[in-house]
Amino acid sequence: MDDIKYSNTHHQHEHSRTNYDDQLDYGTPASNSDVQVTLMIDDREITVPEGTSIMRASIMAGVNVPKLCATDSLEPFGSCRLCVVEIEGRRGYPASCTTPVAEGLKVHTQTPKLADIRRGTMELYISDHPLDCLTCATNGDCELQDMAGAVGLREVRYGYEGENHLKAEKDESNPYFTFDPSKCIVCSRCVRACEETQGTFALTISGRGFESKVAAGVTDFMNSECVSCGACVQACPTATLIEKTVIDHGVPEHSVTTTCAYCGVGCSFDAEMKGEEVIRMVPNKNGGANHGHSCVKGRFAWGYATHKDRITTPMIRKSIHDEWQQVSWDEAFSYAASEITRIQAKYGKASVGGITSSRCTNEEVYVVQKLVRAVFGVNNVDTCARVCHSPTGYGLKQTIGESAGTQTFDSVMQSDVIFVIGANPTDGHPVFASQMKRRLREGAKLIIADPRAIDLVNSPHVKADYHLKLQPGTNVALISAIAHVIVTEGLVNEEFVKERCEWDSFVEWRDFVALPQNSPEVLGLAMGVPAEELRAAARLYATGGNAAIYYGLGVTEHSQGSTMVMGIANLAMATANIGREGVGVNPLRGQNNVQGSCDMGSMPHEYPGYRHVSDVATQALFESAWGRPLSNDPGLRIPNMLDNAIEGSFKAIYCVGEDIVQSDPNTQHVTHALENMECVIVQDLFLNETAMFAHVFFPGASFLEKSGTFTNAERRISPVRRVMTPKNGMEDWEVTAKFSNALGYPMEYKHASEIMDEVASLTPTFKGVSFQKLDELGSIQWPCNDEMPTGTPTMHIDEFVRGKGKFFVTQYVATTEKVTPKFPLILTTGRILSQYNVGAQTRRTKNVAWHSEDIVEIHPHDAAERGVNEGDWVGIASRAGETVLRVKITERVQPGVIYTTFHHPESGANVITTENSDWATNCPEFKVTAVQVTRVNQLSDWQQHYKTFSEAQLAFADRDLEAAKIEL
Ligand code: SF4
Ligand code: SF4
Ligand code: SF4
Ligand code: FES
Numbered sequence: 001m002d003d004i005k006y007s008n009t010h011h012q013h014e015h016s017r018t019n020y021d022d023q024l025d026y027g028t029p030a031s032n033s034d035v036q037v038t039l040m041i042d043d044r045e046i047t048v049p050e051g052t053s054i055m056r057a058s059i060m061a062g063v064n065v066p067k068l069c070a071t072d073s074l075e076p077f078g079s080c081r082l083c084v085v086e087i088e089g090r091r092g093y094p095a096s097c098t099t100p101v102a103e104g105l106k107v108h109t110q111t112p113k114l115a116d117i118r119r120g121t122m123e124l125y126i127s128d129h130p131l132d133c134l135t136c137a138t139n140g141d142c143e144l145q146d147m148a149g150a151v152g153l154r155e156v157r158y159g160y161e162g163e164n165h166l167k168a169e170k171d172e173s174n175p176y177f178t179f180d181p182s183k184c185i186v187c188s189r190c191v192r193a194c195e196e197t198q199g200t201f202a203l204t205i206s207g208r209g210f211e212s213k214v215a216a217g218v219t220d221f222m223n224s225e226c227v228s229c230g231a232c233v234q235a236c237p238t239a240t241l242i243e244k245t246v247i248d249h250g251v252p253e254h255s256v257t258t259t260c261a262y263c264g265v266g267c268s269f270d271a272e273m274k275g276e277e278v279i280r281m282v283p284n285k286n287g288g289a290n291h292g293h294s295c296v297k298g299r300f301a302w303g304y305a306t307h308k309d310r311i312t313t314p315m316i317r318k319s320i321h322d323e324w325q326q327v328s329w330d331e332a333f334s335y336a337a338s339e340i341t342r343i344q345a346k347y348g349k350a351s352v353g354g355i356t357s358s359r360c361t362n363e364e365v366y367v368v369q370k371l372v373r374a375v376f377g378v379n380n381v382d383t384c385a386r387v388c389h390s391p392t393g394y395g396l397k398q399t400i401g402e403s404a405g406t407q408t409f410d411s412v413m414q415s416d417v418i419f420v421i422g423a424n425p426t427d428g429h430p431v432f433a434s435q436m437k438r439r440l441r442e443g444a445k446l447i448i449a450d451p452r453a454i455d456l457v458n459s460p461h462v463k464a465d466y467h468l469k470l471q472p473g474t475n476v477a478l479i480s481a482i483a484h485v486i487v488t489e490g491l492v493n494e495e496f497v498k499e500r501c502e503w504d505s506f507v508e509w510r511d512f513v514a515l516p517q518n519s520p521e522v523l524g525l526a527m528g529v530p531a532e533e534l535r536a537a538a539r540l541y542a543t544g545g546n547a548a549i550y551y552g553l554g555v556t557e558h559s560q561g562s563t564m565v566m567g568i569a570n571l572a573m574a575t576a577n578i579g580r581e582g583v584g585v586n587p588l589r590g591q592n593n594v595q596g597s598c599d600m601g602s603m604p605h606e607y608p609g610y611r612h613v614s615d616v617a618t619q620a621l622f623e624s625a626w627g628r629p630l631s632n633d634p635g636l637r638i639p640n641m642l643d644n645a646i647e648g649s650f651k652a653i654y655c656v657g658e659d660i661v662q663s664d665p666n667t668q669h670v671t672h673a674l675e676n677m678e679c680v681i682v683q684d685l686f687l688n689e690t691a692m693f694a695h696v697f698f699p700g701a702s703f704l705e706k707s708g709t710f711t712n713a714e715r716r717i718s719p720v721r722r723v724m725t726p727k728n729g730m731e732d733w734e735v736t737a738k739f740s741n742a743l744g745y746p747m748e749y750k751h752a753s754e755i756m757d758e759v760a761s762l763t764p765t766f767k768g769v770s771f772q773k774l775d776e777l778g779s780i781q782w783p784c785n786d787e788m789p790t791g792t793p794t795m796h797i798d799e800f801v802r803g804k805g806k807f808f809v810t811q812y813v814a815t816t817e818k819v820t821p822k823f824p825l826i827l828t829t830g831r832i833l834s835q836y837n838v839g840a841q842t843r844r845t846k847n848v849a850w851h852s853e854d855i856v857e858i859h860p861h862d863a864a865e866r867g868v869n870e871g872d873w874v875g876i877a878s879r880a881g882e883t884v885l886r887v888k889i890t891e892r893v894q895p896g897v898i899y900t901t902f903h904h905p906e907s908g909a910n911v912i913t914t915e916n917s918d919w920a921t922n923c924p925e926f927k928v929t930a931v932q933v934t935r936v937n938q939l940s941d942w943q944q945h946y947k948t949f950s951e952a953q954l955a956f957a958d959r960d961l962e963a964a965k966i967e968l
Helices: 054-060 112-127 143-150 189-198 231-235 244-249 296-300 329-347 362-376 390-399 409-414 430-441 475-488 494-500 503-513 520-527 531-543 561-574 594-599 616-626 638-647 667-675 732-742 752-762 771-777 860-865 941-964
Strands: 014-016 036-041 044-049 106-108 177-179 203-206 213-216 241-243 254-259 268-274 277-283 352-356 381-383 417-421 445-449 466-468 547-551 585-587 652-656 679-684 696-699 708-711 716-720 825-830 855-858 873-877 882-889 897-901 929-935
Touching (some): 036 054, 044 054, 112 143, 189 231, 189 430, 231 241, 254 716, 277 296, 329 352, 329 732, 352 638, 362 381, 362 594, 362 708, 362 732, 362 752, 390 561, 390 585, 409 430, 409 547, 417 430, 445 531, 466 531, 475 503, 475 531, 475 561, 494 503, 494 561, 503 561, 520 531, 547 561, 561 585, 708 752, 716 771, 752 771, 855 860, 860 882
Parallel strands (some): 352 381, 417 445, 417 547, 445 466, 547 585, 652 679, 679 696, 825 897
Antiparallel strands (some): 014 254, 177 241, 254 268, 708 716, 825 929, 855 897, 873 882, 873 929
């Protein structure tokens, strides 16, 4: 549809290639000093913070000093000598990038002598550089070319003698960028970007003098430590490191600022375009979460949006055994609406429901839950957060009063102790991990609690002070043992607790954790962690200065997930590590909009803003706004919907952006439930695994094709801007709105911004949020209201959202999922950098170059016991089912524990996970499954069944697409 209300939104955030001021490069990083210094630069007076470089001050004063090795995302290096200046009263020609300002300086940037020096320097560079500007891929977007012009270079007196870079071979090994050493000027920006920005240290400068060159590993980029974040490509001032898309399609001509659709970091990007075609995604340096950095997914893995598997025409079929029929949108809406009406008439209101996804925008989630509550007339709406962070919502709400993380990502730069529990930031939240690593390199201490040796345990220049290798399923033992040390060794901050928390709840908790049964000596046995390590880690957390906890699904996806979240909050409150910068409780949300989808009321018991459906005033508010009677009974959660489908009372589901067959535990149970339904409506980009059981398929739009907002793990609401026309003809919120219209309830929004306006009018924490304000501020961290009109970076500063913080007793109860002689190993799961969630997007990009199949990691001891060798196929059997994966033998996992990822449907990782779940929220216990591993030489029965079924399904889709001559 046309952008009516916000017709100018894109233009405000759209830039020509050569003129976007907010992306001006100031040459060196900003100084944080409060002391101001005034100086003269070329007769212009300027006042800047102490510590600012002369180069930065010059550019701020509007004086452009030539530069090559300097860029404001990196510390100054001072190697190219192009930025030399003269300073009155000082001898020589200092480099302006490495010389700080001083009070009263008189600086000259343009003198005949400086011009001579710069021309001479440029001449040397150009003498060792191919003169193929006209046919170079970055012609017009090359700093070397710009500088040659800026210094007025007219001739090159030196020839190409001796060693030079001109004959060096290109490295094309990376799927997304090339390295052409013949164009390298050895400015070292790439090496520094890899070290300072990314923290991977994959690049070095080898050789000396004229023979020095950039090297990635021993052979090439793909065989080095490189994680393909692209920071070096972005930093390179020449065409040496360059995106292959730019080589293929040329330099982009305009850009639109939007937000990454992958993980919960929520990086801001400029989608650099040629017409409707994305040429490259460049991280936006004003992005509040990423400050110009990105990972391989956000920067490079967007090709899925135009993948040939995209379904762009609505389809229906009476039975899941029929072939799909392509129909018009109107036919699809009318068929789906008539089915919902028929089913509710026959089986009752509660026989239908909806599921949203954390990949949806806030606006999409809001309209889906509104449809279910106001039109279906029930609260049977749930979201995929059910299977990841629902315990976070519950645990934090109970203890501190708000179901969200307490800090900004930047807060980590004030932390002295970083405690990572059940999270793998370098793979799951890579851009935040880079920031965390920067702080660790500055000297912050690191405690990691994880059954597996994640990269942070030991990576270049970062080493964990303590790695607590606890057995999967023993988190609550860990938190209780640490609390025991803090309480019994007098490390509680009683002053804080007295002032800020419910004292009685504290006393109850204190007396409980002080019991001998909670000592590290006792609980350490259950965890398999030495008591002394636990004691030392507890002391460090309590006494090491600002201590921040970061946690992930390794905390939540357990039968005691909610207990553990409350235990984490207890610890932060007891030690006063909450309510200021550098501390806090920080859930690392897996997907881009986990926080937002929960905020928007996608859980069956809560309206937007976490207000319970039984709250009379809230019910009245929404009834009046939506003009329909609403139920005050909490609806069905996903597992209840599935159970009821099997039992026969739940018959239809509207599933938006979520692939429950692949993401939910016990796949056989899920597929059986779907087979029992009479109408499964799937709205997605691809014919996903759930669509195999669907009767209606509404094609979805990618994030590049729609407007809306995502809310990241720091509560940061960021704009998603449409950069190309939806391939399916409409944005996803429009599909839901039109489906609602077909059901007789008009939703007449003209733009996603109007949905956000409605959210703001009904949700106190979003009161001040609007698309217009997002355009002005870039992003907003909720709560945003009259008191905090520009948002709230740190929460709970003076008091907790619930008033007084409340402690909860955290009794460790071992999971019922225990090892037995039949299932003697524990399987735990995780994710990998290059793939995302169930892989629907990343598997359709060149990211498969890094991870084309899920593999299972096993300790050498367990492998030897079973006669298993590296690369063998093994059967992994649990009491729920069996699957077959290839083996990697590694000491990253402990004896008795095996580990796999879940990015490929054919792996069937969830075929073997059980129905165990968190006591409070039903979040599945994905992280603990008792299994046996044996050598095999064929796929499991389930995998063979899946292969046949999915091949047949995809063949239908292919035929339909071909028949419709859909071109993507
Ligand atoms: S590859 Fe680029 S950034 Fe790296 S040293 Fe060469 S020119 Fe500089
Ligand atoms: S892509 Fe990233 S990790 Fe790889 S060399 Fe460049 S900066 Fe380093
Ligand atoms: S996947 Fe996450 S870390 Fe990577 S670019 Fe996207 S938001 Fe940033
Ligand atoms: S830009 Fe200052 S020495 Fe290179």
